[in-house]
Amino acid sequence: MFVGRLRESRARPPLPGPPPLEMTATLFLALALSATNPPPPDSGRFTLYKLQHEVGGETFSWVSTAGGRMLTTRWAFRYLGTDVRLETTLETTEDGRPLHLRSHGQTSTLTDIDLDVRVEGARSFPIHRYPPLALEEALFRYWLAHGRPRTLPLVPAGAAAFELRGSDTLASPSGPVVPKRYSVTGLLWGRQSLWAADDGRLIAVVNGDAELDRFEGVREGFESHLATFVRGAVRDGLADLAVQARAVRPIHEGDYAITGARLVDGTGAPPTADAVIVIRDGRIAAAGARGAVTVPQGMAVVDARGQTVIPGLWDMHVHFEQVEWPAAQLAAGVTTARDVGNELELAVGLRDAIKDGRALGPRLLLAGLIDGAPDGLGVQLAGTPDEARAMVRRYHDAGFQQIKVYQSVPPALVSVIAAEAHRLGMTVTGHVPTGMNAFQFVEAGADQINHIGFVLAVMTPPTAPGQPRRPIDLASTEAQHAIAFLREHHTVLDPTLARSEQNAHPKDSLFSVYEPGAAKAPPELAEVLNASGSPDTVARRRMAWLARALPIVNALREAGIPIVAGTDLVVPGHSIARELELEVQGGFTPMQAIQAARGKMYRPAPLWRSAGFAP
Template sequence: MKVDNSITSQSLPAVRFPIAGYSPGTTQMLLLQYWKKHHQPATVNTLPSGTVQIKKDGTDTLVFNNKSVMLERYVISGLVWGNEFLWTDANGQLFCLITNDAEGDKLEMMLEPYESWLPELINKAAAHGMRLFTANAKPSYEKHDVIAITGGDILDVENNQSISNGVVLIKNGRITKVGAANNIAIPAGAYVINAKGKTVLPGLWDMHAHFEQAEWGPAYLAAGVTTVRDCGNEFEYINAVQQAIDKGNGIGPHIIKAGIVDGSGQYALGVIRANTKEEAIKVVQRYKENGFQQIKIYSSVKPEIIKEISTEAHRLGLPVTGHIPIGVTLQQGIDSGMDQVNHISFVNAALKKNKEGLIDFSDTANVAVFNFLKAHHVVIDPTLGVYEMMFRSLKDSITKLEPAFASLPQPLKPLFINTGVATDSLAERGRLFMKNFKQIVSHLYADSITIVAGTDMGFPGFSVYREMELYVECGLTPIQALQTATIVPARVMKMENMSGSIAPGKNADIIITDGNPLQNISNVRKVVTVIKDGNIYNPGRLHHIAGFQ
């Protein structure tokens, strides 16, 4: 058997099927037929390696042209990270497959005559995915009316100070008291968490998430991420996921939804488009009516439509973030109404370089760019970790980027290992880009231009740690880096009265780390307890649910 450049021999098990992760839908239909032909075994051995589990999960009946069509629903696990949902008709014909591609994006395949049903099946896939978690993971958390966290160092990210041997009291999911142990009495009957020798922090925010599958929920929480801004998702899917989590039918962080809108073009993304003023207004209003808190511009929106989208969004109280579209400058996008920008690369593109490709930050043109951003109060989520991954040399160990790489779900590992550049010349070019990007972040922060930590996915949950570590490499102090993932995004989203710090009256979204991140930012990785809305989660249990090893 030859895989890549390796040739091996092995004894074949009785039941085996040649398939690899992220395979075409037709191959997965054949896998399902193979499974049925072999009497539905609990496990199918796959070639070149691994196993797959298939189970019939029930039926769904939909109405098409006034006729009811009953579909058989199957769950496939082990082929990619997490569960895939597959529907067949009565004849075993693949009707719909909802999964994720090798970049982690949502991927759907649908029998063409029934394409209008896809939004409903996307909704069902989200609900069923969350249901499988709650059915197999009870109890996933501890719940107590009154909780006392005692003995730890409580980090006050708003005032840049710590309370040694502190106490945090929580009642019915809200923080009621915070202070030194000698000033706060522990109520009788309170559930006590002993945090002696540990650090108590506010729950982390990821301001550039893409919640593409149910497994992201426990993965985020396990890493201490209690709030995410989902920067563009399928309308039906993210609504169903958020609803499941908020109603207690799923596991995951608070979700702030940013509704994505693109224009028609060669590189257009998704199905929600706006090419006219009327379409722009309609799209924004639909997002607002469905609880979205922000609008995200994507790369093919026409210059004149940016303004129409932004005007309607601002009228409805929604800020506008996103990519700087093709053919539009950074300044034009912001002048058209964009309040925030995703990715540091769009700032980099607006800056002059010398012949070596480096940035002279004293150049008057570059100074003008930073002055412009500051004057317009623009918020940037740099997503440095994404670029570090893209530009890394494949010769370097992946553990330099993620120390816990070995714990990741097995199907994800090859995707990350094979992301990067293969030649020394490309790696050198990548180092130049990263040098520029880090210097830009340093100057943004020095000029008081708001930075928020976002990952654009990456290592599930873990990447927000790396983002903060990179900010420290840019020159931020550990507390400043932590603020980009706590109180600053809460302020940006006008949610600082309920989130972002440990203070009376706020949601009890708290993490406890075995080590002090102020001494070493990487200590933020040592999360031992996660609390969301007063519910206590064990990170190890959450990672197990999400398929981590």
């Protein structure tokens, strides 16, 4: 029997907090077990990382009880100023049959859980998505003990599968350890890489977590092998993409023509009905009305009657921290994407695989993330000018086009980073670091700003601490000064409106009410998306803020400030369309929104050439 309450919520200051998803159900299951689990380790610890930066740990212990054994796990980490705590207990029989699971706390800064599961009956295992590592170890040992079935049913929902991918040799004081490497599905969105010893001890995992960030967990004593685990996960992920790329072949390559479609060319010209588009060697050679463009004799033709052709879109704010992202974005018409913060190994691997045809996805432009030491985001953490310059050079040497400055970079280092980037022909984008405002950030050398909130903050008079800002009056001295400043400095803005909507919408509403693409997300991802939002009273204020921000973005565009479209995660394969819809709600024409997603107002030569175009 499963009797429980599962609550998913969000509590990530200063971002909006979670919508609860409450579930009460009674399931009658039968558990027929013939195998016996080997006894698990009595206690241990895992070190937890986000983007390879240590953020905390998970401890666990097994104790004997009157009816069998009980596992208790506690994880605690701190990420971007927010504490995450989770405590889980699993009761089993002496031979390892699961009986009762309780889990309470947070699975990330975005998601809370309150789960109570009792199991009786069929072969199944109680576990929630994005579980603690010791609980996943118990699941893995259960799978081993029961003959490694193709799939293993889970309660309250889903099924897990483990696929052997290889092994890695790790040095240790007691001699080499050779854990096997598996791909795991069913516990989270996408695939997880897992390393385990022959006795079932879990050594490490690498995956996207419940807020879609790159996450690593490593058993105590194996932390020095983190780089091996990161490389192994990237290698297996790229191998999966190569299989996908071989299976999904283009309908046509080389020379061919598309005829009969309605053509929206992105120039501002009216749509062309019954258009002809001629492609030679994979590039558009001619496009126009049927009477103006002729299909060369003998050329293959794609009949596109009843369809619309638009230019490939540019998503200028992505984080492809899982290999599942690129193909989804390509399927949505995104042919160029800018990754503005990722693990270097994964970003470079994806970029090169896509460029070489070993993976399906948009061509990737890369902005290398730099944050402040010691507790910033990722591992490129600068505390001194020399460290900052070295990090810029490392990204440049890896083929990155930009540097992304993050929230905790010391203000004094922004000009150092910008000067070194500009010296090397790179540009600088990012968040406005704490202790600076948008004016100071740009004056220090930033070429671009991520997120509209940083710009809106300088368009009204300063307020007392704890007091809300006044609504923006575009005719005010402050707003006019901000507009003139950004225009004079040619500052580019990617407002990430779809992400703002995800953060602001009421948490007691399914996210699909606002972003229709969320309804098509797989269950593991839908759980994360529906955990987003704000409590009702906060949501009303934040949604009103967003409604006021939309026309301001359009006013910035009308004033000549370059606006580019960027989604910042949200729903793979869908939210680029939502970003354009929100722009249109703010006053963009549909053509202007398409042009924003084509970089029409923003074509710096280094980025444009790197994407294969002439500036």
